[in-house]
Amino acid sequence: MAQETHLNKKASESEIPASFVYEGMPEEKADEKKIRGNKFSELDQYINLYTKEPGQLIIILQKAQDIFGYLPEKVQAYIAEKTGTPVSEVNGVVTFYSLFSTEPRGKYTLDICMGTACYIKGAQELMNTLKDQLQIDAGETTPDNFFTVKSTRCIGACGLAPVLVVNGKVHRNANSGQITKIIKQYRKGEDGENKKH
Amino acid sequence: MVKIKNTESLRTIKNKFFPLIKQRLGHRNGLGITQVLVCSGTACSSADSQDFRLELERELDRHNLRDNVRVIKTGCFGFCQHGPIAMVHPGEVFYCRVEPDDAKELVETHLVSGRIVDRLLYQNNGQKANNIEDINFFKAQKRIVLRNCGVINPEEIGEYIALDGYFTLADIVLNKKPSEIIDRIKKSGLRGRGGAGFPTGRKWEMTAAQDASPKYVLCNADEGDPGAFMDRSILEGDPHSILEAMAVAGYCIGAAQGYIYIRAEYPIAVERLEIAIDQARKYGLLGKNLFGTSFNFDIGLRFGAGAFVCGEETALLQSVMGQRGEPSPRPPYPAQEGLWGKPTLISNVETYANIPVILREGWEWYSGHGTATSKGSKVFSLAGKINNTGLIEVPIGTTLRTIVFDIGGGIPGGKKFKAVQTGGPSGGCIPDKYLDLPIDYESLKEIGSMMGSGGMIVMDEENCMVDIARFYVEFTQDESCGRCTPCRVGTKRLLEILKRITEGKGEIEDLELLEELAFDIRDASLCGLGQTAPNPVISTLRYFKEEYIAHIKDKTCPAGVCKALLDYTIDEAKCAACGLCAKVCAAGAITGARGKPYRIDPDKCLKCAACEAKCPKDAITKGARREVVNIAENCILTGTGGQEERAAL
Numbered sequence: 001m002a003q004e005t006h007l008n009k010k011a012s013e014s015e016i017p018a019s020f021v022y023e024g025m026p027e028e029k030a031d032e033k034k035i036r037g038n039k040f041s042e043l044d045q046y047i048n049l050y051t052k053e054p055g056q057l058i059i060i061l062q063k064a065q066d067i068f069g070y071l072p073e074k075v076q077a078y079i080a081e082k083t084g085t086p087v088s089e090v091n092g093v094v095t096f097y098s099l100f101s102t103e104p105r106g107k108y109t110l111d112i113c114m115g116t117a118c119y120i121k122g123a124q125e126l127m128n129t130l131k132d133q134l135q136i137d138a139g140e141t142t143p144d145n146f147f148t149v150k151s152t153r154c155i156g157a158c159g160l161a162p163v164l165v166v167n168g169k170v171h172r173n174a175n176s177g178q179i180t181k182i183i184k185q186y187r188k189g190e191d192g193e194n195k196k197h
Numbered sequence: 198m199v200k201i202k203n204t205e206s207l208r209t210i211k212n213k214f215f216p217l218i219k220q221r222l223g224h225r226n227g228l229g230i231t232q233v234l235v236c237s238g239t240a241c242s243s244a245d246s247q248d249f250r251l252e253l254e255r256e257l258d259r260h261n262l263r264d265n266v267r268v269i270k271t272g273c274f275g276f277c278q279h280g281p282i283a284m285v286h287p288g289e290v291f292y293c294r295v296e297p298d299d300a301k302e303l304v305e306t307h308l309v310s311g312r313i314v315d316r317l318l319y320q321n322n323g324q325k326a327n328n329i330e331d332i333n334f335f336k337a338q339k340r341i342v343l344r345n346c347g348v349i350n351p352e353e354i355g356e357y358i359a360l361d362g363y364f365t366l367a368d369i370v371l372n373k374k375p376s377e378i379i380d381r382i383k384k385s386g387l388r389g390r391g392g393a394g395f396p397t398g399r400k401w402e403m404t405a406a407q408d409a410s411p412k413y414v415l416c417n418a419d420e421g422d423p424g425a426f427m428d429r430s431i432l433e434g435d436p437h438s439i440l441e442a443m444a445v446a447g448y449c450i451g452a453a454q455g456y457i458y459i460r461a462e463y464p465i466a467v468e469r470l471e472i473a474i475d476q477a478r479k480y481g482l483l484g485k486n487l488f489g490t491s492f493n494f495d496i497g498l499r500f501g502a503g504a505f506v507c508g509e510e511t512a513l514l515q516s517v518m519g520q521r522g523e524p525s526p527r528p529p530y531p532a533q534e535g536l537w538g539k540p541t542l543i544s545n546v547e548t549y550a551n552i553p554v555i556l557r558e559g560w561e562w563y564s565g566h567g568t569a570t571s572k573g574s575k576v577f578s579l580a581g582k583i584n585n586t587g588l589i590e591v592p593i594g595t596t597l598r599t600i601v602f603d604i605g606g607g608i609p610g611g612k613k614f615k616a617v618q619t620g621g622p623s624g625g626c627i628p629d630k631y632l633d634l635p636i637d638y639e640s641l642k643e644i645g646s647m648m649g650s651g652g653m654i655v656m657d658e659e660n661c662m663v664d665i666a667r668f669y670v671e672f673t674q675d676e677s678c679g680r681c682t683p684c685r686v687g688t689k690r691l692l693e694i695l696k697r698i699t700e701g702k703g704e705i706e707d708l709e710l711l712e713e714l715a716f717d718i719r720d721a722s723l724c725g726l727g728q729t730a731p732n733p734v735i736s737t738l739r740y741f742k743e744e745y746i747a748h749i750k751d752k753t754c755p756a757g758v759c760k761a762l763l764d765y766t767i768d769e770a771k772c773a774a775c776g777l778c779a780k781v782c783a784a785g786a787i788t789g790a791r792g793k794p795y796r797i798d799p800d801k802c803l804k805c806a807a808c809e810a811k812c813p814k815d816a817i818t819k820g821a822r823r824e825v826v827n828i829a830e831n832c833i834l835t836g837t838g839g840q841e842e843r844a845a846l
């Protein structure tokens with residue numbers, strides 16, 4: 001009950017999400033503020049929906065990550081305020097689970113499945129090729145914010161091993177040659193889009 | 198929507214849907230309708246089965262066949278290696294590896310002209326299998342838990358009801374006492390399928406006996422084992438069986454709320470569950486006053502966010518409550534103090550999937566399957582170096598030989614079988630001498646592995662067992678939540694030693710150290726993750742010690758996996774001196790000139806294998822490292838991996 005009253009008070013205090021500030025927050029331009037405001041009001045809907053039941057912090061964080069792409073400190077602080085949870089607890093949860101990222105990700109996330117079936121069929125080789133080709137380490141993003149390379153725990157498509165997942169699209173029975181081709185295709189696809197504009 | 202109040206209204210729904218289902222079970226009941234079942238599980242969907250389904254529908258429209266042909270989404274058939282799968286009824290014609298482009302031919306040849314499309318059939322050693330019963334993969338299986346997968350449309354509650362779904366729940370809520378049902382579960386001999394094998398009936402009894410309220414029913418669908426996909430396939434193919442079982446459990450222990458804790462990485466399973474829960478609520482099979490009685494039961498979903506330790510029940514409780522998934526000591530057991538300190542029944546997906554069929558067919562029937570101590574069947578996901586990767590279900594007590602060679606079709610490429618890994622990161626590797634051992638909870642434990650949740654990875658002669666041990670320890674070390682020291686620090690040290698050995702810097706004393714450390718971690722860790730983390734090391738040390746010794750003493754990797762111990766060499770007799778290898782070599786390790794054989798400098802070589810892939814004459818091979826003695830001596834002299842590094846520990 002005590003938590004609920006705390007919640008209500010906080011909600012009324014920060015009715016306009018865009019005006020939410022915390023200590024040390026960098027200044028923003030007006031249009032950035034507007035976009036951010038829209039995103040925060042979208043997040044508010046989820047917070048209102050899920051705080052009706054106890055223990056829904058993880059799903060709120062997942063929705064926030066869907067909206068913002070990652071979970072920067074200001075989003076974590078905002079969620080902490082709105083749900084009446086200590087910010088340390090929110091940060092504790094964010095850093096505990098591998099699904100959450102506190103760094104922005106590239107446009108395409110290249111996930112190499114590192115489940116056992118993929119591993120014994122050569123997933124490590126694929127990972128080495130990716131790192132070589134893009135000159136980044138696992139968990140990092142290319143300087144042009146285009147690709148993020150990640151390893152993921154088993155996606156359960158062991159019959160197709162080894163697999164590479166690009167933004168949810170599964171590339172099966174992958175080998176190093178194909179990976180080079182796949183990277184090129186995504187880069188080319190991007191160029192094609194740019195030319196259209 | 199009228200709420201279902203009794204078995205009569207269930208029967209009305211069953212009668213409506215049953216003719217279609219009957220045909221799928223092999224009856225030629227003169228429906229005048231052809232049904233095409235398209236597998237819509239994760240593996241087949243990843244291989245574009247949904248594009249095939251849409252293309253099929255377009256072709257049917259083009260031929261004006263939509264009234265006579267129904268296209269139906271189903272759950273996993275299990276034959277994932279040969280997916281996407283499409284099955285045509287009547288006739289049980291089983292098509293494999295269908296591509297969107299095949300839709301046209303399938304419609305024109307099979308559905309219009311009535312001839313089977315031969316090239317899409319599965320071949321058993323060169324012989325075409327016209328229907329599913331001719332396929333060896335399915336012959337030795339016994340589908341109890343998976344009975345509805347690949348038969349019903351998981352997004353249509355009516356099809357589940359047509360196969361007697363929810364009748365058991367109705368009968369129990371209306372006519373039976375909880376104690377009677379718990380007694381039946383106990384007599385069936387069902388044990389938890391999550392890995393530990395605790396008797397399910399006793400768990401229900403313990404939770405029912407608690408004098409506190411509210412109580413909760415929790416389903417563990419956090420299938421974290423790499424290489425395991427049983428639970429996901431059940432949820433994707435037959436979600437209502439889990440909902441029904443949880444409602445029965447709720448009635449028996451006196452709970453009104455259930456939760457399913459599922460991995461967010463399983464989007465299809467999540468979607469199917471959402472649809473199923475929604476449909477069940479509309480029919481009044483979940484919610485308030487089920488069947489007009491005072492019994493209320495509802496189910497919510499909770500999402501895991503990628504933490505292996507959350508499969509451990511006390512950690513799972515924390516995660517369901519939105520906290521960091523850190524385990525806590527037991528007792529108190531979740532049955533005494535679980536969610537929000539209240540009694541909570543936790544079981545795994547496959548365990549729940551057994552409940553409706555046990556109650557419908559009777560415990561006597563169920564306990565007729567399996568071995569003396571382990572009853573029923575077990576679902577395994579078969580993967581790795583095996584011809585038929587997929588989802589299988591066999592009576593407990595089946596031998597590994599039947600599973601690997603009869604069902605799995607043996608090892609591809611004529612390679613030699615080396616080991617089966619069961620139980621994921623908590624299990625062990627089983628060598629070929631145990632291929633004829635009937636497997637159950639006890640026998641697997643005796644030989645140093647465990648049943649686990651059912652992942653089964655087959656390895657051949659090209660897999661290095663030291664590297665596999667390192668792989669698993671790397672996994673558990675990464676997933677260790679850090680709460681207790683033996684697990685947090687112990688797995689880290691274990692990993693360091695294993696890395697040292699795979700890099701050729703190990704010493705013979707390391708084996709003793711490994712063993713000692715492994716037993717310490719096992720005995721002193723707080724939860725199941727740490728207690729079982731050393732199992733892959735202990736079992737490989739037990740059965741494949743000679744491989745460890747080869748890495749340490751001879752500085753070679755017999756399987757040719759550990760890079761530091763490999764050399765790439767050019768066969769001078771085969772080399773055409775084309776120079777392609779030298780061009781592709783990023784390290785500049787290859788030298789030579791046109792007309793003369795090329796050579797690789799082992800000190801510069803990065804073992805990237807680029808040259809091997811490029812060579813048109815297959816003249817480049819990898820092999821065990823030569824000049825072993827010199828290199829080993831160098832290592833000690835310069836201190837890399839020698840005494841200094843050990844002292845730093």
